[in-house]
Amino acid sequence: MYLDCYEEVRRLTKELVSIPSIVREPQGETNCARYIYEYYMGLDYFQRHPEQARLIQTENDFVERHSAYAYVKGTKGTSSRTVILIGHIDTVGVDDYGVFRDFAFDPDHLPEKLLELDIGEEVRADIASGEYMFGRGALDMKSGVAGHMYLIKYFSEHPEELDGNLIAYAECDEEDNSHGILTGLKEFKRLKEKEGFDYIACINADYSTGYNLADINRYIYFGSIGKLLPSFYVRGKETHVGQAYGGLDPNLILSELTRLMELNTDLCDEAQGEVTVPPISLKQADFKEGYTVQTALAGYAYYNFFTHSMSPVDVMAVSRQKAVEAFGNVIRHVNASYRRYCEKSHVDYEPLPWKSRVYTWEEYCDYLERRRGPEFREHIFRFAQQLNADEPALDLRLFSVRVIEEACRWDEDKSPMIVVFFGSIFSARIEMTGKTEKEKELLAAVERAVQTVQPVCVNPIQIRMFYPYISDSSFMAISDDVSTIAAMGKNMPSWKTKYFYDVDLVREINVPVVNIGTFGKDGHKVTERVHMKYTFEHVPNMTYLTIRDSLA
Numbered sequence: 001m002y003l004d005c006y007e008e009v010r011r012l013t014k015e016l017v018s019i020p021s022i023v024r025e026p027q028g029e030t031n032c033a034r035y036i037y038e039y040y041m042g043l044d045y046f047q048r049h050p051e052q053a054r055l056i057q058t059e060n061d062f063v064e065r066h067s068a069y070a071y072v073k074g075t076k077g078t079s080s081r082t083v084i085l086i087g088h089i090d091t092v093g094v095d096d097y098g099v100f101r102d103f104a105f106d107p108d109h110l111p112e113k114l115l116e117l118d119i120g121e122e123v124r125a126d127i128a129s130g131e132y133m134f135g136r137g138a139l140d141m142k143s144g145v146a147g148h149m150y151l152i153k154y155f156s157e158h159p160e161e162l163d164g165n166l167i168a169y170a171e172c173d174e175e176d177n178s179h180g181i182l183t184g185l186k187e188f189k190r191l192k193e194k195e196g197f198d199y200i201a202c203i204n205a206d207y208s209t210g211y212n213l214a215d216i217n218r219y220i221y222f223g224s225i226g227k228l229l230p231s232f233y234v235r236g237k238e239t240h241v242g243q244a245y246g247g248l249d250p251n252l253i254l255s256e257l258t259r260l261m262e263l264n265t266d267l268c269d270e271a272q273g274e275v276t277v278p279p280i281s282l283k284q285a286d287f288k289e290g291y292t293v294q295t296a297l298a299g300y301a302y303y304n305f306f307t308h309s310m311s312p313v314d315v316m317a318v319s320r321q322k323a324v325e326a327f328g329n330v331i332r333h334v335n336a337s338y339r340r341y342c343e344k345s346h347v348d349y350e351p352l353p354w355k356s357r358v359y360t361w362e363e364y365c366d367y368l369e370r371r372r373g374p375e376f377r378e379h380i381f382r383f384a385q386q387l388n389a390d391e392p393a394l395d396l397r398l399f400s401v402r403v404i405e406e407a408c409r410w411d412e413d414k415s416p417m418i419v420v421f422f423g424s425i426f427s428a429r430i431e432m433t434g435k436t437e438k439e440k441e442l443l444a445a446v447e448r449a450v451q452t453v454q455p456v457c458v459n460p461i462q463i464r465m466f467y468p469y470i471s472d473s474s475f476m477a478i479s480d481d482v483s484t485i486a487a488m489g490k491n492m493p494s495w496k497t498k499y500f501y502d503v504d505l506v507r508e509i510n511v512p513v514v515n516i517g518t519f520g521k522d523g524h525k526v527t528e529r530v531h532m533k534y535t536f537e538h539v540p541n542m543t544y545l546t547i548r549d550s551l552a
């Protein structure tokens with residue numbers, strides 16, 4: 001059985017791309033979700049079962065936006081086994097398209113506009129080949145959602161093929177704070193109670209791409225890479241430029257931190273023979289406004305940190321260690337500089353007063369509680385709650401900095417220090433080892449699906465163990481234990497006031513995940529494009545076979 005789905009998935013992809021749904025932009029994500037909802041409601045099956053398709057608004061969100069989902073209940077048997085398909089409908093922005101902005105949503109006319117730009121030989125060749133569809137979200141990942149829509153339509157017409165159930169959830173806000181999937185988890189839990197669904201697998205269709213120009217493979221990924229954002233608040237000691245040794249510049253400490261963290265291959269995390277890329281800086285800045293001849297008082301930096309096997313506790317431990325090293329190196333550096341300056345100036349050298357002072361956020365709160373009593377904790381929690389109420393759209397990282405600054409006000413010791421914390425949402429690593437029955441079944445089902453489709457796909461289809469980009473799959477399962485997550489929360493200034501990670505809810509769903517995803521090039525770039533044959537035909541067929549196999 002091979003689905004003739006190319007034309008319909010192509011049509012749906014083009015329609016979805018034509019609805020701008022840039023993350024956070026008013027109306028966009030909702031418009032896209034509504035299009036999907038209406039597509040389902042136009043099908044006979046959902047006319048008869050309207051309660052099985054829904055448009056749902058995200059919870060605890062500062063933007064009004066929606067996700068859409070539908071489910072088909074198989075009639076082949078009485079099994080409650082249920083497969084979840086997920087795919088995000090939001091996209092990144094289109095400012096990079098410049099004056100061609102509107103063409104970002106017009107796959108038919110975008111290529112001719114791109115040809116007017118200096119886009120390079122490879123893109124020109126891909127346009128000439130006619131094998132690609134261009135447009136914002138074409139690759140990441142409206143074509144994946146389109147494939148799932150097709151499959152819901154197909155199974156709504158053939159529920160007799162399923163001994164079990166199939167849900168397709170098209171969620172908003174993947175590119176930012178994952179409100180779409182987090183609200184979805186609650187919905188999956190509700191359906192578990194209402195319909196008795198027993199979740200056995202989750203199939204995502206997020207994008208994949210080659211590892212280099214010569215790479216002809218297509219990739220399917222079990223599990224997912226994890227991501228954390230170790231962040232460093234650095235308070236120095238300000239000084240006038242004329243008294244250069246009178247202060248300690250936070251920018252110097254931050255620079256040393258970046259040198260120690262960025263592209264440090266000792267911080268690559270390896271599991272199952274696959275290795276993460278090392279950390280890279282995503283921010284390094286001080287808080288000084290405007291120009292003065294005084295050095296900065298404080299600054300911060302944060303680094304992307306991917307994981308395959310490391311827990312948040314491990315990541316915090318190595319980040320703290322790097323902070324200690326950076327602080328020590330800078331103290332040695334400024335003292336050596338001062339010694340040479342004293343020699344040149346013929347004055348006696350006395351070591352500078354700086355002492356290394358590094359805390360994790362958890363340690364800093366414990367320290368302040370010891371000094372100031374339990375009122376400190378009560379105050380800081382209320383402060384964070386109020387800050388979120390007053391400025392709900394405040395960037396999560398800056399929110400954390402504001403909370404730390406408030407804590408500093410309770411500290412009578414104003415000497416230079418580093419506070420290490422987690423500044424962003426937690427994307428859990430998911431490592432599939434085949435140790436549970438569900439994992440074994442999914443691994444086998446996908447392998448059979450790949451074997452079946454491979455003969456019609458000219459490119460080798462490879463299976464890897466960690467999806468290497470961040471995706472909403474991270475919310476469908478968790479490989480770390482509960483105590484580890486609690487420990488992570490203690491190092492998040494936004495924990496339970498602005499950022500909520502419901503580990504119990506994730507555990508409630510907890511399914512093995514696989515990414516049978518779109519393939520193309522240049523995700524998040526102007527030349528974003530999806531390979532049509534593979535994505536509109538081979539991907540839905542592999543997903544179809546995996547579902548059939550799982551719900552046989």
Ligand SMILES: [Zn+2]
Nearest residue numbers: 140141206207
């Ligand atoms: Zn994506």
